[in-house]
Amino acid sequence: MGPLPIVTGISPKEGPPGTRVIIRGEYLGKEPNDVTGLLICGCDCLLSAEWKSSNKIIARSGPGKGRGDIIISTKSGGKGSCTVQFRGYHETIGPLKESAVWVEEAPLPGLSWGSRSLSHSTYHLEDPLGLSVEENEKKFPEDDLHEMFPEGSGDLGSENFEPNWFLLEHHHATSFDDLKVGLSYLKRKVDGQKEGQLSFLKDNVSSVMEQMDTLFLLKDKFEEDMKKHNTDTTTKIEKAINGANKLFEDVLSRRETADATRHALAVMTRYKFLFFLPVNIEHNIKHGDFDLIMSDYARARNLFGKFETPIFKQILADVAATINNLKISLHSKLKDMPTTLDQQKKIIRNLIILGFEGDPGWDAINSTYKYIKDQLILNREDHIAAESIQLDAEAGNIHYLGKQKSENNIQYEKHKKISNSNILLDTQNNTPPRIAFLEDIIEFILETFPEFWKLGQAYFNGELQIKPDKMKQNEFKQYVVNAVKLCCTLIRSAILPQNSDTELQWPHYSSSKQSNIIEIILLWLPHCIRLVQSLHSSLTNLEIPNESVEITSKLLLDLRIHSMIIELKKTADQVKGLSNKENWQLDYDSEYGAITQLPSEFEKLVSQAIQKIKESILETKRKEIPVLTNPTAKQELTVLINKIFLNFVQTLEVLGMISEDHDHAIAVSQLIGSPTPYSENDSSELTWEQRLLAMLSNCRYTRIIIYPKLSVQFHHQGFPSIDEPIRQCSGALSILEKRMIETYVELKSDPLVGTIEPSMYLGHFEWDTCLKPIDLRPYAKEILTNITAVYADVHRLVPKLLYRIISEIVETVAEELSRLMSCVTKFNSYGKVQARIDVMGLQRVLHQFMNENASCFFNEALEAVLPIDEYESNIIEEILNNFLKKMSLQLSCFIAVCPTKE
């Protein structure tokens, strides 16, 4: 035999019949079938027993009343024992007590049966001992009574009436003497009853007689009626009974309904909590009190989940359905956009509280991502539509666009009116759609994206009380990258159409419209850069994956390069346009002679451009690619700078070399009689030879002063070196200068040389009929005068090139002289002296500007003249000295100044 079962715990320890009790203890059977007996308060409850383990059995108490043992018997152990007891009691249910069962409201039998009080019924009303009843407060505790008399009862009518109980209950404070008096009273009463029927009749003789009289009276009446009506009274009585029954039926059915209502009400109050649950939950949903909903629901499930009652099940199911609906609606609310991070977090938390299956965090991420994507695309479509509306409107108003505002004020006014009805029209004052698009999406991204990113962070850091799916981290990263990518691609396609290659291109319009659009965008580029930069820096601050930041920084770089290129191209055009702006205001520089505004205008343009590029384009922030380290940017920069410089060289060339009035031939000879060509030029109107010289000095000034200046400026502003373009363009300039000098020399010497021969033979002069020489001949003087004129110009405009230019002119003059001398067929003796005087005079005067060739030519010229004797040479010397002395003032420029030979 195994150990005896022993019960050591009972829950609850008391209750009415049918109470579900949990019995705990030891050795309560090895298996359900091992239990062979279960007694609770002496009642066999085995049938209701549910064996859970050898420590636990659940059962329902039987009808046993009072305190009693709980005894379990097992096959393996035998009949066991217990250390705790169960107390069964019958709930006394009165009209005031809540109850699920019908309460008999009729007065208790015995209280009012019969009009005359029969002796035994008085027990309930008055004390059997004839003593006054004690005040209630002094009542003996009922619990103690139960303890003392487990089997007993204080009820006089009960089988197991316990007199001690009765006395303690009603008279525990009564003195012993009083009790004795009571006892004798009781004895008297009992004795009185014992006297039997006779004494009973004696006591009530008057009423017995009365009854007898009534019975006789009744009998007489009845017999009279029989005689009178001769009918069977029984049928009438039966009818009456039927009628009465009917009457009662009504009453009974009413009672039944009342019964049912009462029952329902009782159930209602008892399970108030459950029945109010749906309403409460509804209420709490309205207030967003999800914690409360869940705890209520859990409590309801705990309390009522085990009941099989359909109404409970129904309500629980309803509640579950409500909660489910709530979950679904919350979950769909999660997809409502736009929203805030807090809102999303709140919904997610509530979903978690409500026990939502699935991953609301990830769902939120997904729907936010989708929203961002959709909004970007939608925004783009909106603005494309706006642009096309605008373009259509402009097409209707094309007349205006073709002209400048100021040119056509009426049109402008008209346009203003139209633009009031359509703001998009006025491109001058309003943001064009593409730029507005940029502003919108960047603002949108700045608003939504950080929240999106933070949502993701919160999700993966487990802040949302969800176990994050770490596998999705990569996917999220991809979302982030994709969103940024999409945004950047959209920006590109809007403002860098030539640079983007996606299907997200904005529509292409006819070329004039398109170029109009592009032109407008160019105006807005710095604004765009600022916008994109704000996007970039805010993304950088979020510490999002580098991959995405790279996308924006690449976009930014492209934008910067693009606008740099645009800026430089613009400058190149402006430089080209300088040729139209030249006003020929000469500025005299001691070093470089006369220069115009041109070089400084050029310098101004270039430095303005680089200033602007530096300020609005190159200004980079954290995590941005510096523009100038980018090879493409660098190359573009060099190429464009080169272009700008070359454009300037061209400008110089155009201004210097192309004479708009080439046919204006310089008056060939003073001797021939035309007025001096120089006097007709006032200072404001330069001849084009003078312009040539001015440009020449501009070239030199640019090459020597401006270029190094710019180089320094580039260096200071942090641009890459521009030595290479400078080197190239200096070469180009030198070539240009050389060509200019050549052109100038040619220009000046051709007419000068051309006049020598006619002047020499003016007035049918012949060397063999020459008269006695007294001075240089006029042609020689004319040569000097002409050279002096050139000298004056060159000296004024390009003093540094004085030697170079004059010497070349002198060379051509010398060459012509030697040619002319060698062509003279015959000199007479005067002629030969005269020729020598002329040649030597020139030689003497111009000796400072003579290069080797020139002196050769002079010598050749002298050799071509017949030799002379000493006398003649003395004469020559005398005349020459005379001439030099006489003309010293006029010739001083050739002699006094000793120009540097460059």
Add this chain to the structure above:
Amino acid sequence: MSKKTGTQPALHKVIMVGSGGVGKSALTLQFMYDEFIEDYEPTKADSYRKKVVLDGEEVQIDILDTAGQEDYAAIRDNYFRSGEGFLCVFSITEEESFQATQEFREQILRVKNGDNIPFLLVGNKGDLYDKRKISIAEAQARAQQWNVHYVETSAKTRENVDKVFYDLMREIRSRKIDDTKVSNGHGKEKSKIKRLKCCIL
């Protein structure tokens, strides 16, 4: 049945009091049967009794596990009367349950008519320290004010479960020894006074 066998070991009557859901039943069942019940099933009034060895002496402990739910508050008075010692339990995760100990204490003092009652203040659910609402200091301050001990338990991990029951039994035992000493002197009178006061209540 066991009642009828020879000399009975001493019986110490312990009553579990405290708000609903604080873990009175959980503590009792853990102590009695080494089991932990996850599900919450409100108690009405449960009775447990078993033999234990207290400091080498075999004694019986009788545990009355009472209802914390307000619905059953009315029947408490009766139960308290029969108790010799009280474990006043609250949950360290629930502010209200701690506040309620004050009322329980007052009710016990009223029913038992005196303040030298074997009594322990028990902070249960110590395993849920991350949801703690009541600091140890706060609880200890209250215990000191009442001149009782404060112990933190966990019915879940069984921490201090035996301790609270055994400590309380020791207090009951020493209280009984004091009482018998007193009753050797003016025992009758005292019990009479007590009964009278009881009646007035």
